[in-house]
Every structure is written in C-alpha cells, then in structure tokens.
Amino acid sequence: EDQVTQSPEALRLQEGESSSLNCSYTVSGLRGLFWYRQDPGKGPEFLFTLYSAGEEKEKERLKATLTKKESFLHITAPKPEDSATYLCAVQQNYGQNFVFGPGTRLSVLP
Amino acid sequence: EPEVTQTPSHQVTQMGQEVILRCVPISNHLYFYWYRQILGQKVEFLVSFYNNEISEKSEIFDDQFSVERPDGSNFTLKIRSTKLEDSAMYFCANRQEMNTEAFFGQGTRLTVV
Numbered sequence: 015e016d017q018v019t020q021s022p023e024a025l026r027l028q029e030g031e032s033s034s035l036n037c038s039y040t041v042s043g044l045r046g047l048f049w050y051r052q053d054p055g056k057g058p059e060f061l062f063t064l065y066s067a068g069e070e071k072e073k074e075r076l077k078a079t080l081t082k083k084e085s086f087l088h089i090t091a092p093k094p095e096d097s098a099t100y101l102c103a104v105q106q107n108y109g110q111n112f113v114f115g116p117g118t119r120l121s122v123l124p
Numbered sequence: 125e126p127e128v129t130q131t132p133s134h135q136v137t138q139m140g141q142e143v144i145l146r147c148v149p150i151s152n153h154l155y156f157y158w159y160r161q162i163l164g165q166k167v168e169f170l171v172s173f174y175n176n177e178i179s180e181k182s183e184i185f186d187d188q189f190s191v192e193r194p195d196g197s198n199f200t201l202k203i204r205s206t207k208l209e210d211s212a213m214y215f216c217a218n219r220q221e222m223n224t225e226a227f228f229g230q231g232t233r234l235t236v237v
Contacts, residue, residue: 057215057228110180114167
C-alpha cells in the first residue's frame with residue numbers, strides 16, 4: 015500500500031538551531047513530491063516541488079532534497095516565525111491526487 | 125498573487141442537513157480538488173475534477189458527496205445529509221497543470237452538531 019510518513023512528529027528548536035525534517039514514501043512511481051507549510055486553522059501553503067532523485071530546491075532558510083525513498087527539509091538558523099506544521103505530499107505517476115503525510119509540528123523558541 | 129477563495133470560513137449545521145461549500149479557484153487553473161482534515165489528523169483526499177467531470181475519488185467520497193462547477197467558474201462540494209463525523213476542515217485546491225503545485229484555499233471549518 016502506498017504510504018507517506020514523516021518524522022519527527024514534533025520538533026522544538028531554539029532560534030538559530032538548524033535541523034532537518036524527514037519524509038519517507040513508498041509509492042509505485044513518483045510523479046512529484048511537494049512540501050507545504052500549514053499554520054493552525056489555515057490551508058497548506060506551497061513551498062517546494064521535487065521531481066527526481068538528486069534534485070534540491072532552496073528558499074530563504076529552507077532547503078528541500080529528494081532521494082528515491084525520502085525527502086528532507088533542512089531548516090538553517092530558524093526563526094520563531096518558522097513555527098508551523100510542515101507537510102509532505104506525493105503524487106504518483108498514474109494519479110492526479112496527492113497523498114499527504116501526517117506532518118511535523120515545528121516550534122522555534124526565541 | 126492569485127488566491128483560492130473559500131466560503132464560508134465556518135459553517136455550523138445540524139446532523140442530517142445539507143451543506144454546500146464554495147470555492148473560487150484561480151482563473152487559469154484546470155484541475156480542482158477537495159481535501160478534508162479532521163482536527164489533529166492528516167489532510168485526506170476526497171475528489172479531483174477535471175474537464176467538468178470527476179477524475180478520481182476516494183472511499184470517503186460516497187453517495188452523500190457531490191461536486192459541481194455550477195457557473196463554469198465556482199467549484200462546490202455538497203454534502204447531502206451531514207453526519208457528526210463529517211466535522212472537519214474542508215480545503216479546495218487547484219493547479220494549472222498535472223505536474224505543477226496545487227494551491228489551497230484557507231478552508232471551511234464544518235461543524236456538525
């Protein structure tokens with residue numbers, strides 16, 4: 015069965031303390047992997063799309079990477095405003111919809 | 125930046141009543157989706173809509189659910205007879221092409237009492 019898992023479930027960092035979030039997936043043919051940020055009570059906000067192993071994307075303090083089985087979201091020198099739930103979603107080759115992981119709840123303390 | 129707009133932001137309804145959730149998608153986007161998120165749980169796929177017809181649906185999307193583009197622009201989700209377990213955030217999403225990112229609305233919080 016196709017599956018998307020994320021770890022850790024929750025992460026508390028001090029401001030400036032870099033870390034990585036993991037998204038592992040088992041799908042039969044990956045069309046794309048997407049990272050979203052979700053603030054409480056809001057809709058997912060698009061961050062990155064990755065299509066093939068070895069690909070990397072960067073935006074401000076965030077960098078996303080992709081291998082054949084997992085993706086990492088690296089957060090460099092985070093700030094309190096980076097606190098949110100980070101969601102990973104995958105789209106398979108033969109489908110149109112996304113399968114979301116459960117998310118990692120990130121708290122950055124000042 | 126173009127936005128996906130959902131109305132209402134919050135709807136409270138009695139069990140057994142019909143509700144219609146509305147979405148104004150980004151104008152040149154071709155693929156439309158409804159997702160839901162029960163409090164504290166994952167975002168779950170309900171249905172996708174392309175070329176004026178349903179292209180995929182999940183097991184959640186049973187006969188109580190339907191989708192429409194009533195005027196060729198707005199996109200609606202109807203739940204015919206709501207149940208307590210339908211209480212969730214419902215998100216509309218759309219994308220320009222199959223391989224591009226999807227943009228989500230801010231959601232409608234549905235509370236069934």
